[in-house]
Amino acid sequence: MSAVVPTPPASHYLNPPWGLKSWLLTTDHKRIAWLYVISLSGFFFLGGIAALLIRLELLSPPTDFLTEDFYNKMFSLHGIVMVWFFLIPSIPATMGNFLVPLMVGARDMAFPRLNLLSWYIYTIGGLLLIASVVLGGVDTGWTFYTPFSSQYSNSFVVPAAMGVFVVGFSTILTGLNIVTTTHEMRAPGLTWFRLPMFVWGNYSVSLLMVLATPVLTAVLLLIALERMLDLGIFNPALGGDPILFQHLFWFYSHPAVYMMILPAMGVVSEIIACFTRRPLFAYKSMALSILAIVLFGFLAWGHHMFVSGQSIHAGAVFSLFTFMVAVPSAIKVFNWVMSLKEGYIQFTAPMLYALSFLGLFTIGGLTGVVTATIGLDVHVHDTYFVIAHFHYIMVGASVTAYLGGLHFWWPKMTGRMYPERWAIVAAVALFIGFNLTFFPQFLLGIAGMPRRYASYPEEFQFLNVMSSLGAGVLAIGYLLPLVYLPWSLVRGKRAPSNPWRATGLEWQTTSPPPVHNFKVTPVVTGPAYDYR
Amino acid sequence: MTTASESRPQPAEQFDDLKQQFHADHMGMWIFLSTELMLFGAVFMGFAINRYLHPDAFAAAAGHLDLTMSSINTAVLFSSGFTMALAEQAVGEQRRRLGLGLLGTTIVLGLVFLAIKGYVYYQEMLEGLMPLPWLQFTYDGPSPDQAELFFNFYYILTGMHAFHMLVGVGAICIVLMLGWRRNNPASWVRQVKIVGMYWAFVDIVWVFVFTATFLLRA
Amino acid sequence: MNSQDAARFQDMGILPTQASSGAAQVDLLALAMLIFCALVLLAVFGLVLWFSWRYRAGSSVKRKPLSSERKQTAMEMIWAGGLFIVFMGFFYWGVDVYVQMYQQPDEDLTIEVVGKQWMWKLEHPNGAREIDTLHVPVNRKVRLNINSQDVIHSFYVPAFRIKKDAVPGMTTSIWFEPTEIGTYHLFCAEYCGTNHSHMRGQVIVMSQQDYSDWLTANGHEQTAALDGAQLFRTYGCSGCHIGSSVVDAPVLAGIYGRVVPLADGTTIIADEAYIRDSILHPHKDIVAGYKPVMPSFEGRMSEADLQKIIAYIRSLEPGDWQLERHGGNP
C-alpha cells in the first residue's frame, strides 16, 4: 500500500445530504446496500442470540434452562431468521447490490426504484416476523412441516409464515434486478466470459431466486389458508397429502441452499485471485460449473425425504441427482486449490477468510455427500450430523465468505481501511470457534442424537458441552468485527482507489465511488483477473 | 415525474439510451412472468397430484360448476386479450386516440370478466359449494371430503387468477392515464407493451385454470 | 461400546452398538465413506497448506508460467470424471443398502407402531400392547408397520441404524433383525411439537424364550397401562399433571413405590392404595408444596377405569418424559 495518504475524492455517494430522508428515499444502489447491511446485521444478531440460548439449554441433558416450548420457538426463530432474513439476502442484497453495477460498469441497477422497494418489502416482512415473536413466537421449525404447522401447532404460524412470504418478494425483486442488470447493462467489451466470478455468482443466484422463490410463496400461502380456513390440502383426514407439502417446500428449499452458497463462491473467487496475484485456474469451467449447480440444484430436492415414505425408486433417483450436483462443486474446489499454485500469496484478513471458507466448505460438502448416500442418510437423517453438515456450509462457508467480502470491499464501500491486525484475530477466532462448535455435532449425529431435542440422554452431554463452549469462542469472532468495523469508519486510514491492486472495474473508480459510479463509462478490453 | 421538455425523449439516468431501457424493461417483465409461472405452477402441481389421487371425486365435483357462464367468461377474457393486442399495435403506430379507446375497452372487458366471476361465485355460494368455515358446505355427489378438496383448489386457483386480473386492470388504468396526460410518448409505447405482456400472461393462465377446473369433468 | 456395561442402555459411545444384522452393512459403507472423505480432505488441506507455504508472497521459488486454459480444463475433466466414477460407486452401494433396509423380508414377527403426540404405541401379533417400550426377540426378523394418529413422527433406533417416518394417513414400514440382547434407545426423530424430545423410549431385545414368557406374563398388564394412558388424558389428569404450566401439580412418573412428603410433615409410601386414595379422595393426603386443587373423582370414574389408570401410573418410570419435563423443578 502506498505511503501517500490519499485524499478522498471530491464528491462521492456518501457526501451529504445525510438526513434520514436522503437514506430512506434513496435509489442509489450503493446506499440501498447499506440499508441492507444494517438491517441484515440486526437480524443476524437476533438469530445469534437464539443460537446462544439453544446452546445454553443444551449444556445439560434435562430441559432446565428453557421450557420445551421456548426451546422449540428458539430453534424455529433461529432457523427462520438466519435463512430468510440473513443468509439468503446476505451477499446479493449487500455486496451484490453495491458491486454488480460497479463491476459491469453501469451507473445503477436496471430498476433503482424496485431496488428500494425491495428493501421496504424486506423491512415489512421483518416486522411481521418480529410481530409473530412478540405475540408469542412460532414453534414449527424453519421447515413448517404439515400437518403440524397447519393443524396442530398452537403458536403464531400465520404471522411468521406471512413474514417469510413477504420477504420472498423482496428476494424476487433483488434477483430480478441483478439478472436484468447483468444481461442488459454490461459495459462495452464486457462479454459474458470476461465477467468477474462475483457477478457470475450473483447472476446465477438471482436466477434461482426468481425461479424458486415463487414456489415458497405459493406453499406458504397454502399453509396460511389451510390454517385459517381449514382447507384440508395437507390434511390426510380430508384426503389431503402431508407429504405434498414436503415436496413443494424442498423444491424451493434445496435451490435455496444454493442461493446461500453461490454468491459466497463468487466472493471467494475474487479474493483468491487478488491475493495470489494470479488469474483464476480454469475460469470458464468455474463459470459453467456455477450454471451446472443451478440446473442440477432443481433436481435434488427429494434427498431431504429419504425416510419420509416416498418410494424407494424416488429415493434412488434423488440420490443420483444429489451426487451429480456435488460434481460441479468439486470442480470449483479443485480450481481454487490450483489457483494457489504458482501464486504470490498474501495472507491478508480477507484471504484468511477465503482459506477458511475453502476448508470448511469442503468438510460441509463432503458430509453432504455422506447424507446423499442414501443408505447412510437413514441413520443420520434428522440428527446432529445434518445440523453439522449445513452449519459447516452455511456458517463455515457462507457467513465466512460474507465477512471476507465485507473486509475485502470495505475500503471501496466506506473509503476507509479496516484495522488489519484485529481483522486477522477475528478471522482466526472464527475458524477455531467454528470447528469447536460444530465438529462435535458430527459425532453427536453419528451417535444418534436427534435434532430439535430440548433434552437428551445423558451420554450425549460431553459433546454438547464442547459444542456450547465453542459457540462462545465463535461469538467472539463475530462480535469483534461489530466493534472494529464501525470504529474504522471514523478512525480508519483513508483508502486509496485500489488498495489491493486488484483488477475489476469497481477498483477503477474512486473509494468511495461517486454517485453515478463512473465519470466515463469504462470500456473493457481484456479478461477478468489480468494479474501478472 | 418530470415532464419531458426536450424534444428528444431521455432514458432514465441509469441507462445509456432508450433502446437499452426498452430491452431492460422487456427483460424485467419476462423474468417477472417466469416467477408468476412458477407461482401458478406450484399450485397446479398440488392440484394435479390431488387429482391423480382422487380422479373420480374431482371429476364429479367439477361437474357441479357452471360451465356455461364460465365459457362466456372465457370468451370475454379472450376478447380483452385481443383488444389489448390491438391497443399495443395502435400505440406502436402512434395512433394515440385509437390506442386509448382500445385500452379502455380492455379495462371494461376485464371488469365484465370479474363481474361474471363474482356472480358465479355468488351462485356457488348459494348452492353451498363454498367450503368456508362459516358457510355450510352441502354437496350431493360421491365422496364429499375429496370434493371439498377440489373446491378448495378451485377457489385458490380462480382466486389467484382474479387477483392477477385486478392487478392487470389497475396497471392498464395507469397506462391509460399516462397516455391521456401525454407525458412521455416514447416511454408510453414501452409501457403499453410491458403491460400487454402481463395481460397476455393472465389470459394464458386462465386457459389452464379453465381446463383444469371446468373441462376435466365427469 | 462393551455390551456388559452396567448402564441401562447399551448404545453409548461415538458409534452406537451394532445390534442388528443391517447395522453391520451400514457401518461398512460408512467406513468406506469415511476413508474416502479423509483422503479427499487430506488432499485438499494438504495442498492448501503446502501451496500457501511454498508460494507465499515473500518466497523466492521460481513460478512457472501458467498452463493454458485447455490444459487446465483437461486436468479438471480428469478430476471430475474420476470423482464421478467414485460417486457412482457410492451411489450404487448406498442404494443397495437402502433397498435391503426397506424391502419386505419374510418376516417372523409384525408389530404395529402408532406414533402420537408424544408416545409410541406398539402392538404385538397376539394383541399385547405397550407404550414407549418395545420388547423383541433376538435373531428374528421383525417388521414394523408404522402409522401416526396426528402429526409426523419418526421411528428411530440408532443401534439398528433404522429410521422411518410415521405419517398420518399412510402406513410405512421397515424391518430389522436384532442380533444383540440388550436395551437400546428409541427416539422420535421428526419434530412433532412441544414434547418431541421426550418422545423417547427403549427397545428391549430379549432371548426368544424370555420374549415368549414376557408375552404371556406382561401382555395383559401392559395393555391395561396403555388403556390407562388414554384415560389419563380423557379424564383430564394430563391437563394438570403433564401439560399445564398454569396448575402446579406433582409429577407422577416414577412415583410408584416412592416416599412422598405430605403437607402435614409426615411421609407416606406411594403404593396402590395411596394412589387410589389420591384420585378418589385427593384432599386426604396433600403433597407437600402443592395446593389442594385436585378435584375428587369419586363417583365419576368406574372401578375398571380406575384400575387402568393406576396400572398406567405404575408403569411410568423415573426416566420417562414426564419426569424430565419438570427436571429443573423441585
Ligand code: HEA
Ligand atoms: C448453503 C447451504 C447448503 C449447501 C451448499 C449444501 C450442499 C449440499 N448438501 Fe446440504 N443441506 C443444507 C444446506 C446446504 N447443503 C441444509 C440447510 C440442510 C438441512 C435442512 C433441514 O433439514 O433443516 C441440508 C441437508 C442436506 C441433506 C438432507 C439430509 C437429511 O436431512 O437427512 C442432504 C442429502 O443428500 C444434503 C446434501 C448436500 C450435498 C450433496 C451438497 C453438495 O452441493 C455439496 C457439494 C460440495 C462438495 C462435495 C465439497 C467440495 C468438493 C470437493 C472437496 C471435492 C472432493 C469431494 C469429494 C471427493 C466427495 N444436504
Ligand code: HEA
Ligand atoms: C445462516 C444460517 C445459520 C447460522 C449463521 C447459524 C448459526 C449458528 N447456529 Fe444454527 N441453524 C440454522 C441456520 C444457521 N445457524 C438452521 C436453518 C437451523 C435449523 C433450524 C430448525 O431445525 O428449524 C439451525 C439449527 C441450529 C441448532 C440445532 C437446534 C436443534 O435442532 O435443536 C443449533 C444447535 O447448536 C445451532 C447452533 C448455531 C450456532 C451456535 C450458530 C453460531 O454460528 C451463531 C453465532 C452468532 C452469535 C453467537 C452471535 C454473537 C453475538 C451475540 C449473540 C450478541 C450477544 C448479545 C448481546 C450483545 C445482547 N443452530
Ligand code: CUA
Ligand atoms: Cu414425535 Cu417427534
Ligand SMILES: [Cu+2]
Ligand atoms: Cu438439499
